[in-house]
Structure formats: C-alpha cells, structure tokens
Amino acid sequence: MLVQRIDRREWRAHEKLPSIRQLALEMKVHRLTVFKAFQMLKQQNKVYVKDKTGYYVQSGIAPSEFADEPLVNAYPRQNLLSALQSAVVDYHLTQALIDPSLLPNQYFSAYVKKVFDLYPKVLSTYAPVEGDSELRESLARYFARTCGTYVSSEQLLITTGAQQAIHLVAQSFLKPRDTVMLERPSYSAAIDTFRGQGAHIVTVDITESGYDMDAVEAAMRTYKPRLFYINPTFHNPTGAVVPASQRKRLVELADRYRCLIIEDDTYPDIYFGSKPVPPVYTFDTAESVIYIRSFCKYVSPGLRIAAMICPPALMSTLVTAKSLADNGSPLLNQKIFLHYFESERLQQHFDKLRIALQIRKEVMEEELSRTDWQWVSPGGGLNLWVQLPAGQDVSRLLAAALERSVAFVPGSYFDPDNRASTHIRLSYSYLNESRLREGIRRLVEAGNGNS
Amino acid sequence: MLVQRIDRREWRAHEKLPSIRQLALEMKVHRLTVFKAFQMLKQQNKVYVKDKTGYYVQSGIAPSEFADEPLVNAYPRQNLLSALQSAVVDYHLTQALIDPSLLPNQYFSAYVKKVFDLYPKVLSTYAPVEGDSELRESLARYFARTCGTYVSSEQLLITTGAQQAIHLVAQSFLKPRDTVMLERPSYSAAIDTFRGQGAHIVTVDITESGYDMDAVEAAMRTYKPRLFYINPTFHNPTGAVVPASQRKRLVELADRYRCLIIEDDTYPDIYFGSKPVPPVYTFDTAESVIYIRSFCKYVSPGLRIAAMICPPALMSTLVTAKSLADNGSPLLNQKIFLHYFESERLQQHFDKLRIALQIRKEVMEEELSRTDWQWVSPGGGLNLWVQLPAGQDVSRLLAAALERSVAFVPGSYFDPDNRASTHIRLSYSYLNESRLREGIRRLVEAGNGNS
Incomplete structure (x- = not known):
C-alpha cells in the first residue's frame, strides 16, 4: 500500500x-x-x-x-481536530470560529495606536508572568459585576488562549496514570491534552438535561479522579447547559471527593434567548474550581487572550508552570485587549454578534429541516450537534462530503472513549448565510447519495 | 519560626x-x-x-x-531565577535583559500601523500553528544569508520566546527519568524545565576553552542521554564560545550516540570584537540538532518571538506539541516582527546596541578592577561571570547586597548539580552607566564588609 x-x-x-x-x-x-x-x-x-x-x-x-x-514522548500526542480543519475544502463546517467579517477589526487599529501612545515602551518590556496588572484588575471588576462574586485580581492568570490554560492545568496537576474525568462528548483538543499528559480517562455523559448526578458521584467515588474537565454552558459540541441545581451539587461533590473542577467557559456571551445560568465557579465555596474564560474567540482571536480564575492556594503552582511554558503572554496583546474590553463597543459588538449568529443558526436549521436528521436547537454557542438517521454511516458521509468540498467533524472525535458515534458537529459561525446554505445543501446531497 | x-x-x-x-x-x-x-x-x-x-x-x-x-505535579516545578528577579531592589544586576531605552521603541508604532493597513483582519484570524508563512520564509532567507546553510521554511517553527521552545522540546522528547545532558553551569530556567519534566540530569563542564570533548563522549556513551541542551555562543552565564572544531566533533558524537542536540542561541548578534563562529546546527549533516533562536530579546522582548529550526522528521511532533500548548503564537506579533526584521533598521540597531553594551561592560569591568574578583572578559553577551576571592561567601554577599538594594544571581542557580559555587553572575545590560557604577560600588562595598 x-x-x-x-x-x-x-x-x-x-x-x-x-x-x-x-x-x-x-x-x-x-x-x-x-x-x-x-x-x-x-x-x-x-x-x-x-x-x-x-x-x-x-x-x-x-x-x-x-x-x-x-x-x-512516551504518550504520543495528536490533535485530530486540527488535522481535519486543515483539509482543503470550500465549505468548512468544522470551524467553531467566528467569521472574521463579524469581528470588530476596524476599531482595533485605533486601540493599538492608543496603546502605543499610552505605553511607549510596551514592546520593550515583558509582562509579569501572571499577566498585566491593569488587565487583571479590569477582569476582576468584570467578574464581580457580571457574576456577582468577589474575585481578587491576585487569583487571575492571563494565558495565551484557553488551550494554554487547559495545558497548564494538565501540566501542573497530573502525574502519568492519574485519572481525569471528562464529559462524553468532550472538546477534542482537551481530550488530546489530557491523554498527552498520560492520564487515564473516565467519562460521564452530558445530555440536553445535563449530567446524571448520581453517575457523577459514583464515578468520583469509584475512580477518585484528580480533576473533572467540564464545559457546562453551551457545551461543545452538544450545546447543553447544565442546570443550576446540578452545578451546586457538583461543587459539593468536588469538595467531598477532592476532585478539582476545571470549568471551561467559552460561549457564555453567545446566547440566543435568555442569559445562561452563572458559571459553576460562582457556586464554589471550597476553592475546588479553576475557571477558564476565553474572551478572544468572539472579539479578536488573533490576540490570543484568555483568563483563569484560580483558587489562591493553586495560583503559584500555575504561575510557575506558565513561567516555564513561555514566561508570560505578550504585553502588547494584553494592553490592546484591555482597551477594547473596557470600551462600550464590547457590549454593542456582542449584541450584534448574537443576532448575526442566531440568523446563521436558523439558516442551518432551515436547510436541515428538509432531512430526517435530528438535533436539539441550542440556546447559544456556535454548533449544531446532529444525530444522523439509521443507515447513515459517519465515515462514508465524511468521504462523500469531502468529495463535494464540504467538511464537518465526526462525533467520534469528541468521544473520550473513542467509540463510534452517529452524531456529527456542524458549526454555523464561520460561513456567511449563502455559503452556509450551499454547504448544507451539498452535505445533505452527500447524505442522500450515501444512505 | x-x-x-x-x-x-x-x-x-x-x-x-x-x-x-x-x-x-x-x-x-x-x-x-x-x-x-x-x-x-x-x-x-x-x-x-x-x-x-x-x-x-x-x-x-x-x-x-x-x-x-x-x-x-509529581515533579515539583520551580523557577528560582524568576523569584530572585522579582525581589524589590534599586540595582538589579540579575536581569540579562536589554535596558528598554536601548530598544527601537519609537519605530514600532509605525510598523504596527503598517501591519494593520496591510492585513486589516490580522486580529480576527489565527496564525498557522507552526507560524506565519511570510515570517517563516523571511527567516529561512535570513538563515541562508547569515549562516550559509539552506534551511527550508518548512523546518521553521515560531514560538512565544525561547523559553517555550525549550519547553516544547522537553514535552516532546522526554519521558520521566530519561537522561538529559546539560552544560555546567547552565541556564537556570532550562534546568528547571528539564527537571520539571522528570528528567535525570548529567553534566559536562563548560569553560573558556569550551568542552572537554572526551568527557562529552564518555558521558554520551555511559549515560545515553536523550538530548544535550547547549548554549555554545556567548554562553549564559560564562560568556564562553565553543570553538568550531568542538562543534564539528559534537555533531558527529550526537549522530553516533543518537543524542539530540538542543542549541539555544541567544546572543549571536551581541559581539564586541569579531563575529562568533557559526552555530552548531550548520555543522550538522545527520539532522541531530534542533536550533533555537530568540530574536526578540534585543529588539522587542514584548513581542515574544523566537524561532526553531527542526530536522524535518521531528517537525510534526513539535507542531503537535505547539498546538496543544497554545494553538499558535499570536499573528499580530509575528507580522510586526516581520516588518521590523525585514527593514534596514535592524542592522543599524544592532550596530548601535553592540557599542552601547560594550561600553556598559567596560564600565562594570572598570569598577570591578578595584577588587580582587576575577573574570574572563566575554567577547559578547550580556553577563560577567565573576569568581569571588577565597573568604567571600556567596550567600552572605547576597544578603549584604540586598541590604544595599543590589541583587545579583548566585552561581549555584546555574549549577544543574546544585553544588555550591564561588561564582556570581552580573548582567551589565539592564542599567545605564551611572546606575551600573553605583550598583557595582554598592556590591563591592557589601563584599568589603563581608570578607
């Protein structure tokens, strides 16, 4: 061969x-x-x-x-999703990214000028390893305002995107063969990161109604996982939102079984109806939650800024890991982000973005409504998690779709147990409406020739 | 207590x-x-x-x-140097960093404007994980021009500073308890990184005349190290330059004993007399060398840009590690750096910088010449590696210096074997001439009260 x-x-x-x-x-x-x-x-x-x-x-x-x-390395690393996303096709439904034309590009040039006026030596100094102190204070005020919980700026660590935050956690708190608990399905690059660190993985299902909390408790009791990585708000890929009652019980269980909760909160601002329930960390009273918030994805992915809220006792461990990983994120990027983040434009941008993405979601759903494919319409986020009907094989569908220059992500990529899946993830955030319609039409056509 | x-x-x-x-x-x-x-x-x-x-x-x-x-983590991480550098003193001789007032700050604002004009969506897109292709091509041309060796842009990986490059290497090629060979003394954060990865460390001495090559061969034969991390040009902290004949033999040994050479080249452009010999990787014919070049330190540390030249067979492993570490360095920073790097100002800046740093080095040496402390005057780099006379205890000297608001780095920080040392590292790059004089005077005074 x-x-x-x-x-x-x-x-x-x-x-x-x-x-x-x-x-x-x-x-x-x-x-x-x-x-x-x-x-x-x-x-x-x-x-x-x-x-x-x-x-x-x-x-x-x-x-x-x-x-x-x-x-x-002893634990072979991979990044499946990133490989598929680099396939050369015209209609990428694999990208859970915002279409660049929906982002506030034109304003940034002005902010950058302002940053250079305010901090003429911004490029000749390193930021502190834990992040720029002005940005950390601004974020602390933001969290107090939006989540109603006091967060000290001393608990905040600025990272180069959420991916780095997940990586620092894996580096800091896992020994090879430690057990990590993941939602099933879960974010593919997180699965790869924990596996790359040599972790043993156990899973609990996440569905439209959240977790089966008895199953969560049984898993914590039985496997004593070091940490539980969750994405409870507009979950990627399912779109599920874990209800408040479960969030409360989850932090109690985490405290009882000494399991660190890693809450990855990526899409809380992308809601289509009402605002989602507050993050799990706001329910935490025992310092069992590390909260990861990526801001950049829907403002300026190119800046690569995310923030972690860390229990004070774990902060210096994570700061050391960050210092060994890259000695701190670039100061310029933190200052540019700070100035946009503090401006009124942020809220206006979010308002427009929610409308634009809801329209794209509806376009995708309208096109899919002509099929017998099934999904739960998500209240936010960037993805539809679609169940294919019996008789549709995901691999065959992907092959047929690639021939029509369309790519999507097979559900198995999100399965920590590597089981087959009859689901696929379709992102509606990256293509404009007409290209989205065409992409879905081609995909459905691929499915018709395939079933 | x-x-x-x-x-x-x-x-x-x-x-x-x-x-x-x-x-x-x-x-x-x-x-x-x-x-x-x-x-x-x-x-x-x-x-x-x-x-x-x-x-x-x-x-x-x-x-x-x-x-x-x-x-x-199982392998406790630390970053000793970074802790000492954050001490609150007036005269920091601990910082092997360029004084920000020697850096070309005023030009960058213009470059940034140009970058936004050329790439209006620079903040709304991710860079490829391996780095911006324009920058990689520019660097490939640069390496061909300056080192006379063909390097494909496909072998280049852009990282967030040299620290990240070292970290990616440790992550990708080391299993816990693998043996790593280090120079003694060696760069403190590199020691911490390899230790943090659970490596077993063996050392070979580096002195004014380079390595004892028979000792290098014996160590490779005996311990079969996975990799040898070297800093052969204006070595930090000693200032040593490994001669060309040893470089040639080193790559032969690396090939024979299958030991990967990690060449960290930080100061090649900061020479005071003649240009240093070409990097070790240019002697390599068997793809045994990974070359790490940090450009930012003496141009714009705030941008955090470094480059690695990787043997093609190892490239995809490192790219995967980079994708899991942070999914790629920010595009804006790469584009800003590219435009400065391609301009004529870079060479002019280096010419001025070499003169300014040589003057500072001479000021430091002049002040120290009144003592019986000893050092080999380095041909480049940012540090003096000073041997204290008998009767001076480094810890007591540090205590006395801190009382006079002066900090330096004890030699033991650079010793992978954690042995006591009668050396100290004094960086002359960060303070201006008058502050440098005052800092050294206070240090010498601390020594006089101490011996």
Missing part, C-alpha cells in the same frame, strides 16, 4: 505526492481511505503538508535510523 | 506580613534567612507576593485540607 510505496522510496524526500483523488483512482480505493492513510503517515512523520497545497514525503531519518528508538 | 507562626494563624489570610527588615529585627535572625524563609513559603503556597509591595498570607486550603494529598 501507500506506506510500502513510500518506504521503498517510490517518491524522493520532499517530493509532492499525487493528490488524494489521483491516488484513489490509481489504487482503486475510496478517497477517504487515502485521506486516512495520509493522516496516518503524517502522524508517523513520513509525510508532511505544505502550504495546504498537498502532501510531501518526509526525509528519511525517522523511519529508518531512529526506528528502534522512537524519539517522541 | 515563621512557618509555625503562619500555621498557627498569627496573620489572617491575605494579610500583609511584616517586611524582611522588621522580621529580621524581631526574630533576631539575618535578613537573608528571612528572605529565604519567604522564598520557601512562597514555594509551598503559604505566602504570595503582591505588586512587589510585600508578602501576603495565602488562604488556608493548601496546607491543611490537601496536606495528605498534594495537588501538584
């Missing part, structure tokens, strides 16, 4: 491989098979992707000389 | 502790003892530092409830 052909040097190092389409024809196999083979070869360092133009053969060192002694 | 007094709640949570001076008087101990006690308590999460105004008592969770089950 492809692997043998590469190993026997049918192509030279750094030579471009034929396209998926060509190879599928040539080898008389399905395109998805070729796509999967490429993914596997990429994982094994035998091929690499260049500027999204195609796959190239890696130079020979890894497979041969180092074959008996792999140079990689 | 202090610990017991905190444990029996003599001060409430978040209450400010008395100053080092007060406590030393009150408890009739030396100030350095109090300073060390504070450092230890900070390490144990019992106190924290707030806005450099003093030490505060942590709230009670860590010592009591979690006492039997520590929440921190």
